[in-house]
Amino acid sequence: MRKLITGAAVALSAAAVPGAQAAAVSGAPAGPDLAALVTLKDVQRHLDAFQEIADYNGGNRAVGGQGFKVSVRYVAGRLKKAGFTPKVQRFTFPYWRERSEPTLARTAPSKASYKVGTDFVTFAYSGAGDVTAPVAAVDLPASGVGTSGCESDDFAGFRKGSIALMQRGTCAFSTKVAKARAAGAAAAVIFNGPGEKGPVNGTVEKVAPIPVVGPSFKVGSELAKAARKGGLKLRVRTDTVHGRRSASNVIADTKRGRAGNVVVAGAHLDSVPDGPGINDNATGAAALLAVAEKIGKLPAEDLRNRVRFAWWGAEEEGLMGSAHYVRTLSAADRGKIALDLNFDMLGSPNGTRAVYDGDHSSHSGTVPPAGSGAIEKIFRDYFAGRHLPVTQSPFDGRSDYGPFVEKGIPSGGIETGAEGVKTAAEAKAYGGTAGKAYDPCYHAKCDRMKNVDLKLLDTNVDGVAYATQRLAASTLPVNGEARVAAVPTAPYRPERQGPYLLR
Numbered sequence: 001m002r003k004l005i006t007g008a009a010v011a012l013s014a015a016a017v018p019g020a021q022a023a024a025v026s027g028a029p030a031g032p033d034l035a036a037l038v039t040l041k042d043v044q045r046h047l048d049a050f051q052e053i054a055d056y057n058g059g060n061r062a063v064g065g066q067g068f069k070v071s072v073r074y075v076a077g078r079l080k081k082a083g084f085t086p087k088v089q090r091f092t093f094p095y096w097r098e099r100s101e102p103t104l105a106r107t108a109p110s111k112a113s114y115k116v117g118t119d120f121v122t123f124a125y126s127g128a129g130d131v132t133a134p135v136a137a138v139d140l141p142a143s144g145v146g147t148s149g150c151e152s153d154d155f156a157g158f159r160k161g162s163i164a165l166m167q168r169g170t171c172a173f174s175t176k177v178a179k180a181r182a183a184g185a186a187a188a189v190i191f192n193g194p195g196e197k198g199p200v201n202g203t204v205e206k207v208a209p210i211p212v213v214g215p216s217f218k219v220g221s222e223l224a225k226a227a228r229k230g231g232l233k234l235r236v237r238t239d240t241v242h243g244r245r246s247a248s249n250v251i252a253d254t255k256r257g258r259a260g261n262v263v264v265a266g267a268h269l270d271s272v273p274d275g276p277g278i279n280d281n282a283t284g285a286a287a288l289l290a291v292a293e294k295i296g297k298l299p300a301e302d303l304r305n306r307v308r309f310a311w312w313g314a315e316e317e318g319l320m321g322s323a324h325y326v327r328t329l330s331a332a333d334r335g336k337i338a339l340d341l342n343f344d345m346l347g348s349p350n351g352t353r354a355v356y357d358g359d360h361s362s363h364s365g366t367v368p369p370a371g372s373g374a375i376e377k378i379f380r381d382y383f384a385g386r387h388l389p390v391t392q393s394p395f396d397g398r399s400d401y402g403p404f405v406e407k408g409i410p411s412g413g414i415e416t417g418a419e420g421v422k423t424a425a426e427a428k429a430y431g432g433t434a435g436k437a438y439d440p441c442y443h444a445k446c447d448r449m450k451n452v453d454l455k456l457l458d459t460n461v462d463g464v465a466y467a468t469q470r471l472a473a474s475t476l477p478v479n480g481e482a483r484v485a486a487v488p489t490a491p492y493r494p495e496r497q498g499p500y501l502l503r
């Protein structure tokens with residue numbers, strides 16, 4: 001954290017952060033720098049706690065298990081000690097898990113088997129089944145991205161009981177699977193698009209009655225070629241369980257600040273079942289907890305707006321906790337939310353510092369609600385003032401801002417990268433290794449304490465603290481300090497639902 005002396009810190013940060021001086025008129029922070037009050041040690045203590053919780057509870061903190069429940073108790077307990085009255089909001093969600101490894105194999109005209117993880121994976125919410133059947137290619141494009149399986153016409157002449165071979169593109173996976181099912185398909189195989197690496201990590205959103213797997217483009221192209229020649233048979237086996245499970249969000253409001261202009265600051269608390277989830281997302285959860293523990297030290301002028309800290313459950317299942325929270329708010333309560341900040345993965349070991357693209361300058365992802373650009377600028381100006389590089393991250397639906405953006409609530413935040421690959425330009429700006437994943441332990445067993453870049457985390461925690469303090473003092477540039485019922489400025493078109501691709 002910034003080693004600054006209070007008093008001098010105020011003048012310094014005002015001078016160092018472009019735009020801060022102009023904003024002083026409208027109520028920029030008056031008290032001590034929250035970024036200086038929150039130390040890396042505070043955050044590390046929470047990270048250690050989350051690691052220990054996972055180590056003694058089956059190696060993970062995933063919803064449905066004990067590691068998540070103990071994480072909820074830990075956060076709620078720390079909040080109580082800090083003077084909050086935390087609420088544990090329980091909810092149920094559709095649960096899906098694989099019970100054993102799936103199979104994808106060619107049985108005719110020649111035999112071959114494919115490797116789970118590298119060649120293919122099972123779609124989230126795939127049904128269970130063991131199917132060996134002839135394969136029908138469904139409107140596969142000769143090249144590029146097509147509309148394979150998007151139209152009912154694509155299935156003209158489709159033989160009932162066969163396996164539908166489709167390519168990713170244009171419509172949602174759920175549409176392709178529904179149309180294949182309607183045509184009588186016994187299983188669906190949706191391979192990746194050209195230029196996409198590895199298998200399709202997608203979701204069919206609702207439980208499908210048939211097995212659905214997603215091979216890589218390489219494997220899919222081989223299958224397409226074989227299907228064209230004729231006589232291709234595949235075996236597709238998935239072993240999945242479904243049901244409803246319960247999980248919780250932890251929510252705590254500052255006692256001070258206007259209840260009619262609420263700044264939500266959230267991070268997901270759950271991990272995947274495969275590991276302890278320290279970078280993803282103990283870093284965000286710990287940063288938020290450390291900020292919550294110190295926010296009471298700010299003077300009243302700095303807490304003119306209420307801050308609502310939220311630790312979301314079941315993000316890794318597809319944003320279930322944040323979606324439940326937003327869905328169950330009354331229209332009046334939703335109207336009181338000024339904006340949403342989201343922090344998911346703050347210390348990727350080969351990371352960058354990506355601020356959510358609030359002004360849509362990257363022209364990728366969904367168009368975020370008006371006001372999101374101002375939030376992006378608050379983060380950008382802060383890091384520019386500290387001469388720290390920043391890149392941007394599209395609003396693609398990958399984390400818990402999704403349900404807020406869908407409702408037209410301005411959103412922003414920071415993330416440092418998952419399975420994406422660092423470019424040469426990024427390696428120059430941030431150090432690390434070009435051509436390697438931002439987080440080589442993403443969703444894996446090795447996402448432990450060692451998997452966190454503490455220097456990157458440290459500066460990002462400063463950003464979390466700064467933006468929270470800045471917006472608690474004033475949301476003027478975001479919403480004019482006046483909540484008018486949010487209206488989405490553009491239709492919400494996410495590419496993802498949490499970690500899973502939708503299309």
Ligand SMILES: [Zn+2]
Binds near residue numbers: 280344345
């Ligand atoms: Zn995450």
